Structures are given as structure tokens and as C-alpha cells.
Amino acid sequence: MRAHEAGALHGDFGQHPTWLRPPADVNKLMTELWPQTATKDDGGVLRVGGKPVTELAAEHGTPAYLLDEEDFRARCRTFRTAFAGADVYYAGKAFLSKAIVRMVHEEGLHLDVCSGGELATALAAGMDPAKIGFHGNNKSVGELGRALDAGVGRIIVDSFDEIERLSALAVERGVRPQVMIRVTVGVEAHTHEFIATAHEDQKFGFSLSGGEAFRAAGTILGAGVLELRGLHSHIGSQIFDASGFEVSARRILSLHKRIVDELGVTLPELDLGGGFGIAYTSQDDPQPAGDLADRMNKIVDDECAALGLDRPHLSVEPGRAIVGPAVFTLYEVGTVKPMEGLRTYVSVDGGMSDNIRTALYDASYSATLASRTSHAGPMLARVVGKHCESGDVVVKDEFLPADIRPGDLLAVPGTGAYCRSMASNYNHVPRPPVVAVRDGQSRVIVRRETEDDLLALDVG
Ligand SMILES: Cc1ncc(COP(=O)(O)O)c(C=O)c1O
Numbered sequence: 001m002r003a004h005e006a007g008a009l010h011g012d013f014g015q016h017p018t019w020l021r022p023p024a025d026v027n028k029l030m031t032e033l034w035p036q037t038a039t040k041d042d043g044g045v046l047r048v049g050g051k052p053v054t055e056l057a058a059e060h061g062t063p064a065y066l067l068d069e070e071d072f073r074a075r076c077r078t079f080r081t082a083f084a085g086a087d088v089y090y091a092g093k094a095f096l097s098k099a100i101v102r103m104v105h106e107e108g109l110h111l112d113v114c115s116g117g118e119l120a121t122a123l124a125a126g127m128d129p130a131k132i133g134f135h136g137n138n139k140s141v142g143e144l145g146r147a148l149d150a151g152v153g154r155i156i157v158d159s160f161d162e163i164e165r166l167s168a169l170a171v172e173r174g175v176r177p178q179v180m181i182r183v184t185v186g187v188e189a190h191t192h193e194f195i196a197t198a199h200e201d202q203k204f205g206f207s208l209s210g211g212e213a214f215r216a217a218g219t220i221l222g223a224g225v226l227e228l229r230g231l232h233s234h235i236g237s238q239i240f241d242a243s244g245f246e247v248s249a250r251r252i253l254s255l256h257k258r259i260v261d262e263l264g265v266t267l268p269e270l271d272l273g274g275g276f277g278i279a280y281t282s283q284d285d286p287q288p289a290g291d292l293a294d295r296m297n298k299i300v301d302d303e304c305a306a307l308g309l310d311r312p313h314l315s316v317e318p319g320r321a322i323v324g325p326a327v328f329t330l331y332e333v334g335t336v337k338p339m340e341g342l343r344t345y346v347s348v349d350g351g352m353s354d355n356i357r358t359a360l361y362d363a364s365y366s367a368t369l370a371s372r373t374s375h376a377g378p379m380l381a382r383v384v385g386k387h388c389e390s391g392d393v394v395v396k397d398e399f400l401p402a403d404i405r406p407g408d409l410l411a412v413p414g415t416g417a418y419c420r421s422m423a424s425n426y427n428h429v430p431r432p433p434v435v436a437v438r439d440g441q442s443r444v445i446v447r448r449e450t451e452d453d454l455l456a457l458d459v460g
């Protein structure tokens with residue numbers, strides 16, 4: 001967002017309720033919160049990729065996820081540059097489609113998949129299997145077999161059961177797959193407990209402190225069926241504080257050292273996972289990818305030097321930070337219900353089926369009137385959906401113009417990650433399309449579901 005348009009996109013700075021702080025740096029917030037080609041024209045209409053959202057709504061309907069393709073590609077390049085010399089695996093769980101796989105591939109990234117479905121999407125789109133990493137705490141025999149048959153570059157093993165399953169499949173096929181060990185490093189990431197993944201009491205990985213991760217290395221090396229490529233840790237998601245990554249890097253490198261010394265191998269790779277936070281509202285102040293990369297590289301350099309280790313090749317797995325800010329959801333306002341003395345409930349034509357994050361993680365979002373200018377004063381609004389749940393909230397608190405009315409378009413930024421990919425058909429509401437916009441052209445990359453699609457699986 002251009003600086004002079006900051007006020008236009010968010011006319012409500014300075015009007016925040018007392019429990020909201022004004023943003024530290026409005027211009028920085030605009031570039032963090034909105035995709036780079038988003039602007040508002042003189043009539044207050046939001047534009048993206050050179051197209052007004054009013055036109056996009058007329059062409060594609062609402063709700064719709066609008067992807068600023070240039071922004072998405074630029075974020076891929078930012079991570080590649082920031083982590084130069086490392087492999088950047090785009091985490092497909094944030095949002096995956098064949099078009100996204102192609103963009104990721106064209107921008108020189110690797111791809112992390114975590115299910116047979118994501119793997120099938122990657123392969124269908126022509127992703128180089130050698131650049132695919134396969135994650136998951138409960139990969140099935142079928143999924144593992146398909147990964148081996150496709151020749152995926154690395155499989156991140158998550159349990160002793162999986163080591164056994166994968167080894168049997170590898171022997172059957174006469175192949176020697178490359179594996180990483182997912183290590184639970186015991187870091188309490190400062191994020192919602194549902195998306196923290198490296199504390200001890202949860203389902204992912206091999207415990208570092210309990211010695212399981214070291215034992216896993218011994219098991220793999222002892223059997224000689226799988227090729228141990230290195231260690232992996234992912235401490236959680238939507239993390240702002242780089243110190244968690246530093247602690248994690250330090251701990252995992254101490255295990256790396258122990259494996260090298262005691263088991264007599266070299267481990268060529270170290271993966272520090274994803275989890276880089278993004279801005280959803282004016283309250284968030286994420287660190288630029290370059291700063292995070294510098295800190296992570298430095299800690300790896302320093303630790304390796306201190307431990308006398310050859311520096312392993314680094315890899316990272318960002319999802320949210322690449323696709324999250326590149327997308328906003330466009331909704332049409334339906335019912336507007338003022339609650340005297342409380343707030344106004346502004347209902348939109350989607351809700352928890354296209355964005356479950358508010359209900360699931362108590363996530364905060366923001367919204368802006370996207371289809372016109374308003375000179376009305378601000379009113380405290382809650383943007384809610386059309387589902388049969390009182391928890392069906394998209395934006396908990398936002399100041400919207402007091403004359404908001406049915407037919408207005410609202411845009412909610414930061415919905416690229418974990419919104420379409422976690423969307424549901426709750427209440428038999430068809431899922432919205434994903435529309436990529438670039439250079440004044442729009443193209444549907446995931447089409448809108450229809451009621452026929454919903455009925456298609458019903459038998460009898
Ligand atoms: C193993 C792994 N890698 C990468 C990611 C991507 O995380 P994020 O989208 O927060 O970057 C996740 C999700 O949290 C994950 O579980």
C-alpha cells in the first residue's frame with residue numbers, strides 16, 4: 001500500500017477503542033497488511049492487480065479470495081533472497097492449488113506437503129519431486145508408498161512406527177529414501193496453544209530431552225535402509241519473537257553434534273521449519289524475512305563454530321508469511337444490525353466456512369469498506385458470517401463507517417493462509433473461489449463450489 005493511501009484504506013487510525021494501540025508505523029503496516037498492488041481510487045474503491053474490486057465482484061461473485069499474484073511471487077523471491085544458500089520449502093498446508101504449485105516452482109522454491117492430497121496436487125502440477133518434502137505425524141502406508149514411487153526428495157519421519165513402515169516399503173522397492181528426523185525441541189513458542197508444536201506434550205516429532213530423537217537416529221543408521229539427511233524442528237506458527245528460533249537452533253545443533261560425534265556420520269542438512277508471523281491488524285509488528293534470516297543464519301554459524309561442526313545446509317518452511325498477506329477476502333454486506341450501546345453486527349455472505357481462524361484460534365482480523373467512499377463517522381462493528389453459530393465471527397472488532405449498508409463490499413486482508421485450505425461446507429455453503437489478479441487481468445485458480453458439487457457426493 002502506498003503511503004498516501006494508508007489513511008484511505010484504513011480511515012480509522014486514531015479511532016481505535018482504548019484497548020487497541022495505534023500502529024507504530026502506519027506505512028510499514030500497510031505494506032505488511034495488504035498486498036503490494038492494493039490501492040484505493042478516488043471513489044474509495046479498492047483495487048488489486050490493476051482491477052477494481054467492484055469489477056472483480058461482478059465477474060466472480062462474492063465471497064471470493066483475491067490473490068495478488070505479483071505480491072505472492074514477490075514474497076517467494078523475498079524468502080529466497082533472505083535465505084540465500086538455503087532451500088525454502090513453501091508450506092502447502094497454508095494454501096495449495098495447482099496454480100500455486102507452478103508459481104512456487106517458477107520462483108525457485110521447494111514445496112512441503114503433508115498429505116497424499118497435497119502430494120497429488122504437487123505432482124499433478126508438475127512439481128519436481130526431488131524438491132518436495134513430505135511431512136506428517138501419521139502418514140499412511142499408501143501415502144508413504146506413493147511418495148517413494150514419485151521419488152520425493154525427503155521424508156520427514158515423525159515416529160518409530162513410521163521409520164518401521166517406511167523402511168519396509170523401501171526394502172520392498174529396493175530404494176533408499178532420504179529422511180529427516182522431526183525433533184521436538186521443547187520450545188514454548190509464544191503463539192496460540194493450538195498452533196505451537198515444539199513443547200513436549202503434543203503429538204509431533206521425537207523428543208529431544210527424552211532422548212528419543214537420538215535413538216531415532218541410531219535406529220535409522222543401524223538399519224541402513226534409510227539415508228539420514230538431517231534434523232528438523234518446527235516450533236509453531238504465527239511467531240513474532242525470533243528468540244524461539246534461536247533457542248530451537250541451539251538445541252537441535254547440540255543433538256546434531258551428538259549424532260555426528262557418537263554415531264560417526266555427517267548430517268548434511270538442518271531444517272528450522274516455518275512459523276514466521278504476519279500482520280493481521282494494526283496490533284501486529286512482524287519482523288522482515290531478511291532480519292529473521294540474518295538472525296537464524298548467525299545463530300547457526302555461531303553454534304557450528306562453537307561446537308566445531310561443519311555447517312549443515314539450511315532449509316526453512318514458511319507458509320503463512322508467503323501467502324497470507326497476498327490474499328484478501330471480498331465479501332458483500334447483507335444484514336446490518338445495530339446493538340444499542342454495544343456494537344453493530346455487520347453480516348457478510350461468508351463466514352466461518354471460509355475463515356475458521358477467528359472461531360478456532362480467537363484470531364484477530366481487520367476489515368475495510370472496499371466499494372465506495374464514506375464520510376460517515378466510525379462505528380464499532382463486528383463482522384459476522386451467515387452460519388448457524390454465534391461464534392461465526394470473521395472480524396471481532398473493527399471501526400467501519402456508520403453508514404455501512406447492504407450491498408457494500410468489505411475486504412478482509414491477510415486471508416491467504418489457512419483460510420481456503422481450512423474452509424468447510426458447514427451449513428452446505430459452497431466454498432468461495434480463489435481468483436489471481438495481475439496486470440489488470442483476473443483468472444480463477446480455484447473455482448467456486450456449486451450446490452451441485454455439494455450434492456455430488458451424496459449417494460441415493
Ligand atoms: C512442519 C511444518 N512446517 C511448516 C509449517 C508452516 O508454518 P507457517 O505457515 O506458520 O510458516 C507448518 C505449520 O505450522 C508445519 O507444521
Ligand SMILES: N[C@@H](CCCC[NH3+])C(=O)O
Nearest residue numbers: 093195237238357417418
Ligand atoms: N492452521 C494454523 C497454523 C497451523 C499450521 C500447521 N502446523 C493457523 O491457521 O494459524
